[in-house]
Amino acid sequence: MPRFSNLDDPDYARFAWGRYWRVMGWMAAVTTLAIVLILGTLFLLHGWVSIHLYIAAALGIGFTMLLTAALMGLVFLSSGTGHDESIDDALDPDAP
Template structure:
């Protein structure tokens, strides 16, 4: 029998998703700050084309936001008890060796 996930409760799910959105807002602001610092450092020390600035900003921004979204979803799943509700019993496929 599969146990119910705590995220099935609308109140618990609303709280968990609100916390996830709060984490993502913070990480977005942090990402914008880091990209701004990187752009300032590039402008000060390097003489490169505008395409390099665009690629650097997109690369840093996408990497940080993707990593924070995946980590946030992991914390959401673990923090609400959703991971414990998953039935992860696999049949025993061990082979007896003689």
């Protein structure tokens, strides 16, 4: 039987998910700033090449940074709330 996780408590889960979304908001702001700086640098170095270059660069940078932030945020959420320790590990010899 799975053990208790802090995410089972509604108040703590609300706090933990709120912290996760706050970090994601900050990462969205950092991503937007990075996209603007990189597109500006591309324009300064190469001029107006093609609109497709700038669209692809913005989407690639944005998708990569936000996906990385989301997955790392979920790793820290799972670890920080004790959700990782609440799993039922049948291979653990010390498990009850």
